Amino acid sequence: MSFLDSIAAGLSLVGNFEAFAALFVGVLIGTIAGAIPGMSATMAVALTLPFTFAMEAVPAILLLLGVYKGGIFGGCIPAILIKTPGTPASSATVLDGYPMAEKGQAGKALGMALWASCTADLISNLSLILFAGWLASFALNFGPPEFFTLILFSLTIIAGVSGNSLLKGALSAMLGLLLATVGLDLVYGTNRLTFGDPNLMGGLNFIAVLIGLFAMPEVMSMVWDPKPHEGKARGLGSDSVTFGEYKRCFRTIVRGSFIGVFLGSIPGIGAAPAAFLSYSEARRKSPNKANFGKGEVEGVAASEAGNNGVAGATLIPLLALGVPGDVITAIIIGAFMIHGLQPGPMMFVLNKDLIYGLFIGLIVSSFFLFFIGSLAIRLFKYVADIPRGVLFPGVLVLCIYGVFAVNNNIFDVGVMFVMGWVGYVMLRNDIPAAPFLIAFILGPLLENNFRQAMLMSGNSPEILFRGPITWFFWFLTLLTVAAIIRAGIRATRSMRSKPGAG
Amino acid sequence: MQRIKRQSLIGIASIIVAAVLMFAIIPTWVSSPSNVRNIVLSPLFWPYILSGLTVLIGLGLVVTGFFTTDPVEPEQPAISGxxxxxxxxxxxxxxxxxxxxxxxxxxxxxxxxxxxxxxxxxxxxxxxxxxxxxxxxxxxxxxxxxxxxxxxxxxxxxxx
Structure with a gap:
């Protein structure tokens, strides 16, 4: 199938009202959710997932991708207007966005955030289209030992970089892997940790675990400390961004986009570090570096380009290798599975039309984002005024309906509640939840590939070192562990050297 | 020192959970067919390996919790009610x-x-x-x- 044939096949899947409407609604929901302080893009995608069960695969996935992209952009609106990032990825936007709002230039800051976000989103989507296919064709040579080492590497990096401590990240991943062993054994079909309960034979419901870990702790945090609204929304001001300013910041935007693409394609890093790295690079290279932190429009452009550059790139490992790069792509992999699809290299062979359909949808999403973003900037006040005392009980009820709808099983609601408390305890103890969820998803794959490799080799572990690909991933795993340990030791030393430490 | 103690407590809790898994839950609630020739392919293998690794990580948390001199951020103040x-x-x-x-x-x-x-x-x-x-x-x-x-x-x- 030629490139043009693939595009035509993709277009035949997405070239209908339902698909584009789903994408549009997704971007709209994401932008609104991202703009509500306390709701994150992750929570928005998780809560939207149950609504996609009754949909066809392509509109369902486009809806979720739209929520993802909208959510990442939407976070910048409260970051600029009320100094409260809607999502962690928008934290860097506060640095210059809010000082601009204080100077009466909120409209300009939001305008630049929108232009930078859409440009970065487009660059990220194009990178996805360029690299995912190439990576997938390379990954077609992978067998069980290669997949085992790849997943091991992904888990190592996710556990290492998701929180402040490698050990806590590793503990979180280990708990996720342990939880993934619940259910019938993959090879022999015997019971594992089912405690005689037939509800556990199929393993724990992924959606219940996911919503429990990511949405419920937010409700619990609100119950622990019921806070009213934070901050006061500022007016947009009369200034708006000009083409000259966009042109001046274009280089920064492109640089930030590529930083986002690079960091986004590595599992586990996420949008917030990309935004901060892009911001610091922009400040280092800018002739206006003295203005950074005091309301420099280039700072807003850099941070928004950095975090939006991640959005398309996180789909590279997801689509090409079947490895979710972050929590949101972990949720999206769940949507693929619910619709009977398994992301990975074989998808580029068996479902090429779907892959190209998603690519087309993603490109269109950048334009939808621009349109919806322009409206959202003006209508933010109404979104920000949703009282938290009504929002969070609504989230709780939505979680119950959504989790029940997966299997029509009340047991899953119980699993969600229990996982909610687990997630809350983890939150209170600075144990990152992302490695838990990703390990929970990758656990069966890791074990299955390991056991297949052992069966292939007659139980010889040498097969795990059988060729350059496995060696490459072992090397990367060791390098990651060494780098994280080194960074930890350095951080400890620098803290010790500070006066008053200890 | 509260945070450091907390890290050690997390480590101790992980070790206890892993020990309960290894000595009580896995032997009772993970069934393995008697004809499994190699332990690596047994349904018991993976849960035991993961529990063992959890013990190691728990030990790591205990050790780093007791021996590091990281300055600790103030604990979150208890919220009334x-x-x-x-x-x-x-x-x-x-x-x-x-x-x-x-x-x-x-x-x-x-x-x-x-x-x-x-x-x-x-x-x-x-x-x-x-x-x-x-x-x-x-x-x-x-x-x-x-x-x-x-x-x-x-x-x-x-x-x-």
């Missing part, structure tokens, strides 16, 4: 599990919504009551009539 509210939320969740099959999802959700809204001291009680009634009904409409999900109706009042 925080534990009490969390206890009430836990009770709401437990009651939900009992109420869902008996009262039905819509009526239970209305009660949960209202209870949670007042638990978090909503400053908009009227809006909360209106939403407590409308949100579960709208969700019921979507899931039951659009997504064709059999929402539990309970034993008392059934919705169309």
């Amino acid at each position: 925080g534990y009490g509210r969390l206890g009430i939320l836990a009770a709401i969740m437990t009651l939900t599990m009992f109420a869902l099959p008996r009262l039905g999802m819509v009526w239970t959700s209305m009660l949960i919504f209202a209870a949670t809204a007042f638990l978090i001291r909503t400053s908009h009680p009227r809006a909360a009551i209106i939403c407590a009634i409308t949100v579960p009904l709208v969700l019921y409409g979507f899931f039951a009539h659009v997504a064709s999900v059999a929402i539990p109706q309970g034993n008392y009042v059934r919705l169309p």
